[in-house]
Amino acid sequence: MKIAPKHVVSLTYDLYVKDEDGKEGLVESATEEQPLTFLFGAGQMLPKFEENLSTLSTGDPYDFQLSAVDAYGEYDEEAVANLPKEMFQGTDIPEIGSMLPLQDNNGNRFQGQVVSIAEDSVIVDLNHPMAGHELHFKGNIINVRPATDDEMSHGHAHGPDGHHHH
Template sequence: MKIEPQHVVSLTYNLYVDQDGTENLVEKTTEEQPLTFLYGAGQMLPKFEENLSTLSTGDNFDFKLTAEDAYGIYDEEAVANLPKEMFSGTDLPQIGDVLPLQDNNGNRFRGQVVSVAEDAIIVDLNHPMAGQELHFTGNILNVRPATPEELSHGHAHGPDGHHAH
């Protein structure tokens, strides 16, 4: 079956990023635990979906996304100083910790602690893969029409259309 909006796609993929001239595998799914998503619902990177738009069940894929089409260019300005008082009553975050944060509009995002100063925690708000070209290879395992429940919820409920228990 061909991939179309309002269809659920299950696929396996390997994600490679270039590190010092070598492509390193950074993420992988398997046939036992594929990536399953509602196509066209805005859950995936738009260019990721665009690259799958002509494919059908059983097809292989191999494409690259530029940083601009993936998680954006690395922004040197996207660093925040969080006052240490924010963490009173809890353990202070350590360098490398990833903190769940929320802005004034209720948007959730994550920031990685890059340093701990005397009165502040310095957090990098860039996506961990910002500034990187992503190379995806994989296989379309299954394409099926979404169920009415999945369409109303706006996401897939698993490869077979049911929530896992």
């Protein structure tokens, strides 16, 4: 079956990202046992990721690259925050490299990575970990099926190959 909006797609992928030396390294994968399953066209995935898959059908292999702009955006030097150490009262100061769950004034949750620790503040990089990187995806389309009415109303895949409500 061909991929189309209102269809649930299951696929395997290997995501490669180049390091500073331009060598590609595998950063994450989805296997046939644990595929990535999503409702196509529901806005859950990067738009350009879906665009690259839109001509494929069940069983098709794919291999494409997304520029940083089409993926998680260019690296933003401004997106670094100084959090006062008082925020961490009663807890340990986080280690450099650790991810902090944060929330903005609108209640949006996101993560920041601790990049350094100053005398009275913790400096956190709010860029997406993949910001500034070109992403290289390779994989296979395992399954394409029409979404159920439930899935359409909820905006995501359910069932053995989808999202579970607890």
